[in-house]
Amino acid sequence: MRTIALVNQKGGCGKTTTAVNLASYIADTGRRVLLVDCDPQSHASIGLGIDTDELERSTYDLFMDPAVHVRDVVHPVTDTLDVAPSNVILSAVEQQLSGQPDRENRLRRKLEACSGEYDYVLVDCPPSVGLLTFNALVACDESLVVMEPSYFSLHGALKVVETIRLVRDQLGMRKRTRVLLTMFDRRTRFAREFLREARTRFGREMFETVIRHTVRFREAANWGVSISHYAKSCGGARDYRELSEEVIADEERIAAAEYEPAAEVVESSLEPGMDEWILSQPGPHFVDGGVLFSLVAPEANEVELVGTFNDWERQHGLQLTRSTNGVWHTTVALGPGRHLYKFVIDGVWVPDPSNDNREAPNEDCVLEVYRSG
Ligand SMILES: Nc1ncnc2c1ncn2[C@@H]1O[C@H](COP(=O)(O)OP(=O)(O)OP(=O)(O)O)[C@@H](O)[C@H]1O
Ligand SMILES: [Mg+2]
Numbered sequence: 001m002r003t004i005a006l007v008n009q010k011g012g013c014g015k016t017t018t019a020v021n022l023a024s025y026i027a028d029t030g031r032r033v034l035l036v037d038c039d040p041q042s043h044a045s046i047g048l049g050i051d052t053d054e055l056e057r058s059t060y061d062l063f064m065d066p067a068v069h070v071r072d073v074v075h076p077v078t079d080t081l082d083v084a085p086s087n088v089i090l091s092a093v094e095q096q097l098s099g100q101p102d103r104e105n106r107l108r109r110k111l112e113a114c115s116g117e118y119d120y121v122l123v124d125c126p127p128s129v130g131l132l133t134f135n136a137l138v139a140c141d142e143s144l145v146v147m148e149p150s151y152f153s154l155h156g157a158l159k160v161v162e163t164i165r166l167v168r169d170q171l172g173m174r175k176r177t178r179v180l181l182t183m184f185d186r187r188t189r190f191a192r193e194f195l196r197e198a199r200t201r202f203g204r205e206m207f208e209t210v211i212r213h214t215v216r217f218r219e220a221a222n223w224g225v226s227i228s229h230y231a232k233s234c235g236g237a238r239d240y241r242e243l244s245e246e247v248i249a250d251e252e253r254i255a256a257a258e259y260e261p262a263a264e265v266v267e268s269s270l271e272p273g274m275d276e277w278i279l280s281q282p283g284p285h286f287v288d289g290g291v292l293f294s295l296v297a298p299e300a301n302e303v304e305l306v307g308t309f310n311d312w313e314r315q316h317g318l319q320l321t322r323s324t325n326g327v328w329h330t331t332v333a334l335g336p337g338r339h340l341y342k343f344v345i346d347g348v349w350v351p352d353p354s355n356d357n358r359e360a361p362n363e364d365c366v367l368e369v370y371r372s373g
Helices: 015-028 043-047 059-064 088-096 103-112 131-139 151-171 189-205 216-223 235-248 251-255 274-280
Strands: 002-007 033-037 081-084 120-124 142-147 176-181 285-287 290-296 303-307 321-323 327-332 337-345 348-350 364-369
Touching: 002 015, 002 131, 015 033, 015 043, 015 081, 015 120, 015 142, 015 235, 033 043, 033 059, 059 088, 059 103, 088 131, 103 131, 131 151, 142 151, 151 176, 176 189, 216 235, 290 337, 303 327
Parallel strands: 002 120, 002 142, 033 081, 033 120, 142 176
Antiparallel strands: 285 290, 290 327, 303 337, 321 327, 337 348, 337 364
């Protein structure tokens, strides 16, 4: 039995769409597939036509009640596809299991108990790395990290890869990680560059298949059926078929336990390659730890950041660090409010060229922070 968790803490990057479509296509080959909905939003369950208001039992019971077996919870979708549905109650698990022993192994124990009943188990995770996702990572031998071409999605993917490595090292479990790019629009230069960069960064860990941006997916979600049963001829559906073939093609190697090493963890600090993402999305970014400021100044010897947050004083100025391609960057923890700032390049005060929101008369750049961090 192969067990695959679909993860990324970034919301809306295509985890559920991938879970539902991949599960459907694999099940179409006659393999027995279980989709476990581990997200209190229940989009996978709803997407497979389950009325989540009327559930007698759900994944919540799998987590909370040692006596409940997977078979007590599942609903058949087709002859070969079952779903263990969730509903909003699942969001209570995190709190109710806090401090409980063995809480990260709840799902693993339930899946182990049904290992003869399925060929594949896919677990759709919520957009966070809390206890639910952690359970999925512990329970599954493989992780499918889903990302769409965006800086935040990449950031989330790297975080997840880091977490998987932690699970692997601390619990001594073998884990395999693969990365999938979705919502890919090859007409945009940014998406093409993102793909190229992602292939460099993740190497063999990345699927050959890329899922293209497809408007029909939203329509299918509204109809409560997987795209494979709704619009088989559309491009995105063909991509998911191809993905399922790529996943199935791994079966022999997996059975022989010839695992490849999990994706190498990339440092979460900025490093070569990250620059392109910064540059392709102009202006300051919210990242873990604050706001990321960046500037291209290959000729500069020194770049500082001054603003209302340090009383415009250069002696309290924040030094930017230079990375490859002459990109300078720094992350600053800023509280909520309206901040003004400028860069000082080798002693010359200049506005941030990537921020058009300026205030007269000095052309100070404006940054509104609505939440802290
Ligand atoms: N390839 C695609 N092209 C266009 N739209 C897509 C594609 N894949 C998914 N979508 C749409 O994007 C939205 C988010 O997708 P989805 O629900 O699969 O993401 P998610 O990662 O599961 O989100 P969450 O983190 O909230 O669980 C949905 O409306 C979905 O229909
Ligand atoms: Mg989802």
